Amino acid sequence: MEVRVRVFRFNPEVDRRPRYDVFTVEAEPMDRVLDLLEYIRGDIDGTLSFRRSCGHGICGSDAMRINGRNMLACKALVKNFGTNEITIEPLLGLRVLKDLIVDMEPFFEHYRSVLPYLINDEPLPEDGRERLQSPAERERFDDTTKCILCAACTTSCPSFWADGRYVGPAAIVNAHRFIFDSRDRGAAQRLEILNQQMGVWRCRTAFNCTEACPREIKITQAIAEVKRAIQTGRLD
Amino acid sequence: MASFTQTLRRVRVKPNYETIAWKWMRYSAFAMIPLVWGHMILQDVIVGVHRIDLDYVAMRWASLFWRIYDALLLGFAFAHGVNGLRQVLNNFIHGDRARKVMNWLLFLFWLVITLIGGAALIAGVNRAFPLP
Numbered sequence A: 001m002e003v004r005v006r007v008f009r010f011n012p013e014v015d016r017r018p019r020y021d022v023f024t025v026e027a028e029p030m031d032r033v034l035d036l037l038e039y040i041r042g043d044i045d046g047t048l049s050f051r052r053s054c055g056h057g058i059c060g061s062d063a064m065r066i067n068g069r070n071m072l073a074c075k076a077l078v079k080n081f082g083t084n085e086i087t088i089e090p091l092l093g094l095r096v097l098k099d100l101i102v103d104m105e106p107f108f109e110h111y112r113s114v115l116p117y118l119i120n121d122e123p124l125p126e127d128g129r130e131r132l133q134s135p136a137e138r139e140r141f142d143d144t145t146k147c148i149l150c151a152a153c154t155t156s157c158p159s160f161w162a163d164g165r166y167v168g169p170a171a172i173v174n175a176h177r178f179i180f181d182s183r184d185r186g187a188a189q190r191l192e193i194l195n196q197q198m199g200v201w202r203c204r205t206a207f208n209c210t211e212a213c214p215r216e217i218k219i220t221q222a223i224a225e226v227k228r229a230i231q232t233g234r235l236d
Numbered sequence B: 001m002a003s004f005t006q007t008l009r010r011v012r013v014k015p016n017y018e019t020i021a022w023k024w025m026r027y028s029a030f031a032m033i034p035l036v037w038g039h040m041i042l043q044d045v046i047v048g049v050h051r052i053d054l055d056y057v058a059m060r061w062a063s064l065f066w067r068i069y070d071a072l073l074l075g076f077a078f079a080h081g082v083n084g085l086r087q088v089l090n091n092f093i094h095g096d097r098a099r100k101v102m103n104w105l106l107f108l109f110w111l112v113i114t115l116i117g118g119a120a121l122i123a124g125v126n127r128a129f130p131l132p
């Protein structure tokens, strides 16, 4: 089938304003949008810039806006759009560096702000080996371990668009992953951080994040659980 | 076999303005479900807006029950709405100073309207019922 691909283009060194280039490419229904981009870059216009790495939905580097929705180009099949017009744009809410590449630094800054690592200064267990955890305790935060930090959720959030200082769903998901981990002792610290004006209370349960997540994490639910933990102090 | 000790994990997070405002939105919303529905069905369906006049208000406020009902409606619904407005405006007003000014203006707005409403509720309609 023939697909008309409209691609957002912007090169800050020459362009004063962004434009859209249209490429007509021959594609198979089972091709991924990433394949279209690779084909355009390889055979039509070598200046097209976009990020990719694994090509299998696990590195999180190719989140972009495809026909208006945030998704991973490597997980988006051409046949699933129900049209042969495909518009590809960079993520919203972050500065465009070139074409489909955005500046992820503000995103990672929010991520780092929630202390996304195990905090536990207590002495190691007697045998000096691992801190054990029951399957049920592990299950408690299983969903939020799946995050690949692609930023599809945070950049689909209207609260984040309105104010980039909002810590955003991805950071809350990664805080959740440790707050509810029975081996961790940093929950109070993280909840304190998320209880600030730019923390969880900026979430208005728009559910855009849950819809955008390529890992199908129940993000809005995770945010609600963090809100509840702040209100009740309960971590179970 | 490994054994696990299930410890109940609890922390204390100091409540702040945001925590309280969030909780207020939830509780007031619960209170508003019966209050607002009752109000709407009575005023808009049973009585009808075109029949609401001073006569009707005097009759309604002749009963302490309706005065308390209206006071609750004023207390819960209006503060809920103004806090919602604050959330919306937060999307557009970003500076710390501007936000402070906005918060104060909203507070004054809330206070003035609530006082006027409260005064009306307490004073009632200053005419004997039934009206001549």
Ligand code: FES
Pocket: A052, A053, A054, A055, A056, A057, A058, A059, A060, A061, A062, A063, A072, A073, A074, A075
């Ligand atoms: S290229 Fe790695 S997630 Fe798509």
